[in-house]
Each structure stands twice: as C-alpha cells, then as structure tokens.
Amino acid sequence: MDIATILGAVIAFGLVLGSVAMGGGMAFVDSSSVMIVIGGTTGAVMLATSMEKFQSLGKVFSKALKFEAIPAVETATSLVEFSQIARREGMLSLEAALANADPFMANGIQLAIDGIAPEAVEDIMFIDLDRMKGRHRAGNELMGLGATFAPAMGLIGTLIGLVQMLQNMSDPSTIGPAMAVALLTTFYGALLANLIFLPVSNKLKMRSTAEAEYCEMMMEGVMAIAKGESPRMVEKKLNAMLPPGERLSLFD
Numbered sequence: 022m023d024i025a026t027i028l029g030a031v032i033a034f035g036l037v038l039g040s041v042a043m044g045g046g047m048a049f050v051d052s053s054s055v056m057i058v059i060g061g062t063t064g065a066v067m068l069a070t071s072m073e074k075f076q077s078l079g080k081v082f083s084k085a086l087k088f089e090a091i092p093a094v095e096t097a098t099s100l101v102e103f104s105q106i107a108r109r110e111g112m113l114s115l116e117a118a119l120a121n122a123d124p125f126m127a128n129g130i131q132l133a134i135d136g137i138a139p140e141a142v143e144d145i146m147f148i149d150l151d152r153m154k155g156r157h158r159a160g161n162e163l164m165g166l167g168a169t170f171a172p173a174m175g176l177i178g179t180l181i182g183l184v185q186m187l188q189n190m191s192d193p194s195t196i197g198p199a200m201a202v203a204l205l206t207t208f209y210g211a212l213l214a215n216l217i218f219l220p221v222s223n224k225l226k227m228r229s230t231a232e233a234e235y236c237e238m239m240m241e242g243v244m245a246i247a248k249g250e251s252p253r254m255v256e257k258k259l260n261a262m263l264p265p266g267e268r269l270s271l272f273d
Contacts, residue, residue, distance in 0.1 A: 023088035100242030164222035175210020
C-alpha cells in the first residue's frame with residue numbers, strides 16, 4: 022500500500038466531511054445530486070471510451086493504492102555484474118543469471134545472448150518501452166475523462182435545479198429542494214474531480230515517469246553489455262542515470 026495515497030485521502034476527505042458535519046451533515050446529502058454526478062460521469066466516460074478500457078478503471082485506481090519501490094541501485098549493480106560475467110565467461114553464461122532479473126531487462130539480455138544485433142535489441146526494447154508508456158497514457162486518459170466530466174455533470178445538475186426552481190417560484194416549498202440540487206451537484210462534481218480523479222491521475226503520471234526512467238536505465242545497461250563494453254564503462258553509464266546519492270562505486 023502507498024501510505025501517501027491513503028494518508029492524503031484520509032486528510033482530504035476527513036477535513037471536507039468534518040466541515041460538512043459541523044455545518045449540518047444532512048443538508049449536504051441529496052440522492053438526485055449523487056445520481057446526476059456519479060451516474061452522469063460514469064455514462065459520459067463510457068461514451069467517451071470503449072467498454073474494455075472502461076472496465077480497466079478499477080485496475081487503474083488500484084495502481085494508485087499499490088506502491089513498489091523501484092530497485093534502481095540493485096538493478097544497476099546486477100547489470101555491472103552481468104557485464105563482468107559476459108566479459109569473463111561469454112554472453113551464454115548469463116542465461117543462468119536471468120531467472121530473478123527484471124523481465125524487461127532479462128528479455129533484452131536474452132536477445133543479446135541469442136545473437137541478435139545490438140541495434141535490433143535496442144529497437145525491440147524501445148518498442149516494448151513505448152507500448153508500456155502507451156498503456157500508462159490510456160490509464161491517465163481515463164482519469165482525465167473523469168476529471169473533465171464530473172464538474173461538467175455538476176454544472177448540468179446546477180442548471181436542472183435552477184430550471185426547476187424558476188418553474189415553481191409560486192410554491193415556496195419547492196425552492197429549497199431545487200436549490201439544494203443546484204448547489205450540491207456542483208459540490209459533488211468538484212469533490213469527485215479534485216479529490217479523486219486529478220490526484221490519482223497526477224500520481225500515475227509520476228509513477229509512469231519513474232518506471233520509464235528505470236526502463237531506460239536498463240536499456241542503457243543491456244546495450245552496453247550487448248556491445249561488449251567494459252564493466253567500468255557500464256557502471257559509468259548507469260551512474261549518469263542514477264541520482265548522485267545512489268551512484269555505484271564498485272571499482273573504487
């Protein structure tokens with residue numbers, strides 16, 4: 022679990038709901054407003070995308086809750102060690118060492134072991150990386166659709182409430198409920214967009230960037246091994262892609 026996601030949600034929703042409760046909680050509950058915003062946003066997202074992508078929405082949300090630290094230093098160290106083995110014993114000797122390696126890195130090294138030209142290995146790994154970025158973009162687009170449609174549905178609910186209110190100005194008892202729908206749909210739409218869709222979208226973008234940089238580092242290491250570069254050179258190239266505080270010093 023990602024503590025920042027859980028803690029952020031608790032703080033944000035806790036403060037909003039706390040302030041709602043202090044001001045009279047039931048006044049902020051309206052089933053018509055919920056139906057317009059939740060139902061309308063769901064329908065609009067379905068209209069804007071395919072059923073297959075819409076069904077992946079839950080999986081996209083779950084990625085924001087899960088957190089797996091990227092083992093950049095450990096992977097960089099493994100790449101340097103692989104380059105030492107390849108230099109000392111040949112590329113074929115790396116096969117036994119790939120069992121627990123990252124699948125992206127292992128695939129690239131296996132291609133090199135199979136005798137594929139370094140340029141072709143790079144092309145294949147680049148295509149794999151590009152497809153990964155595409156999958157991440159698709160998830161972010163779903164979040165973006167939700168962030169766009171939720172406030173819009175809130176505005177539609179506001180217009181519905183205002184029309185109902187203006188049509189029944191002669192009956193004072195209808196003004197309150199109609200005004201509640203008008204205001205609460207905007208409130209629900211803003212809440213949904215700014216406390217769920219936009220924060221999740223931003224978190225997924227950050228993780229996508231970090232994962233892409235991790236894959237690029239692995240590509241650099243695999244290409245250096247495939248070209249037969251020295252372990253010291255492999256380390257220097259990987260260090261250029263690691264944060265200063267995490268750089269390797271295996272040959273010092």
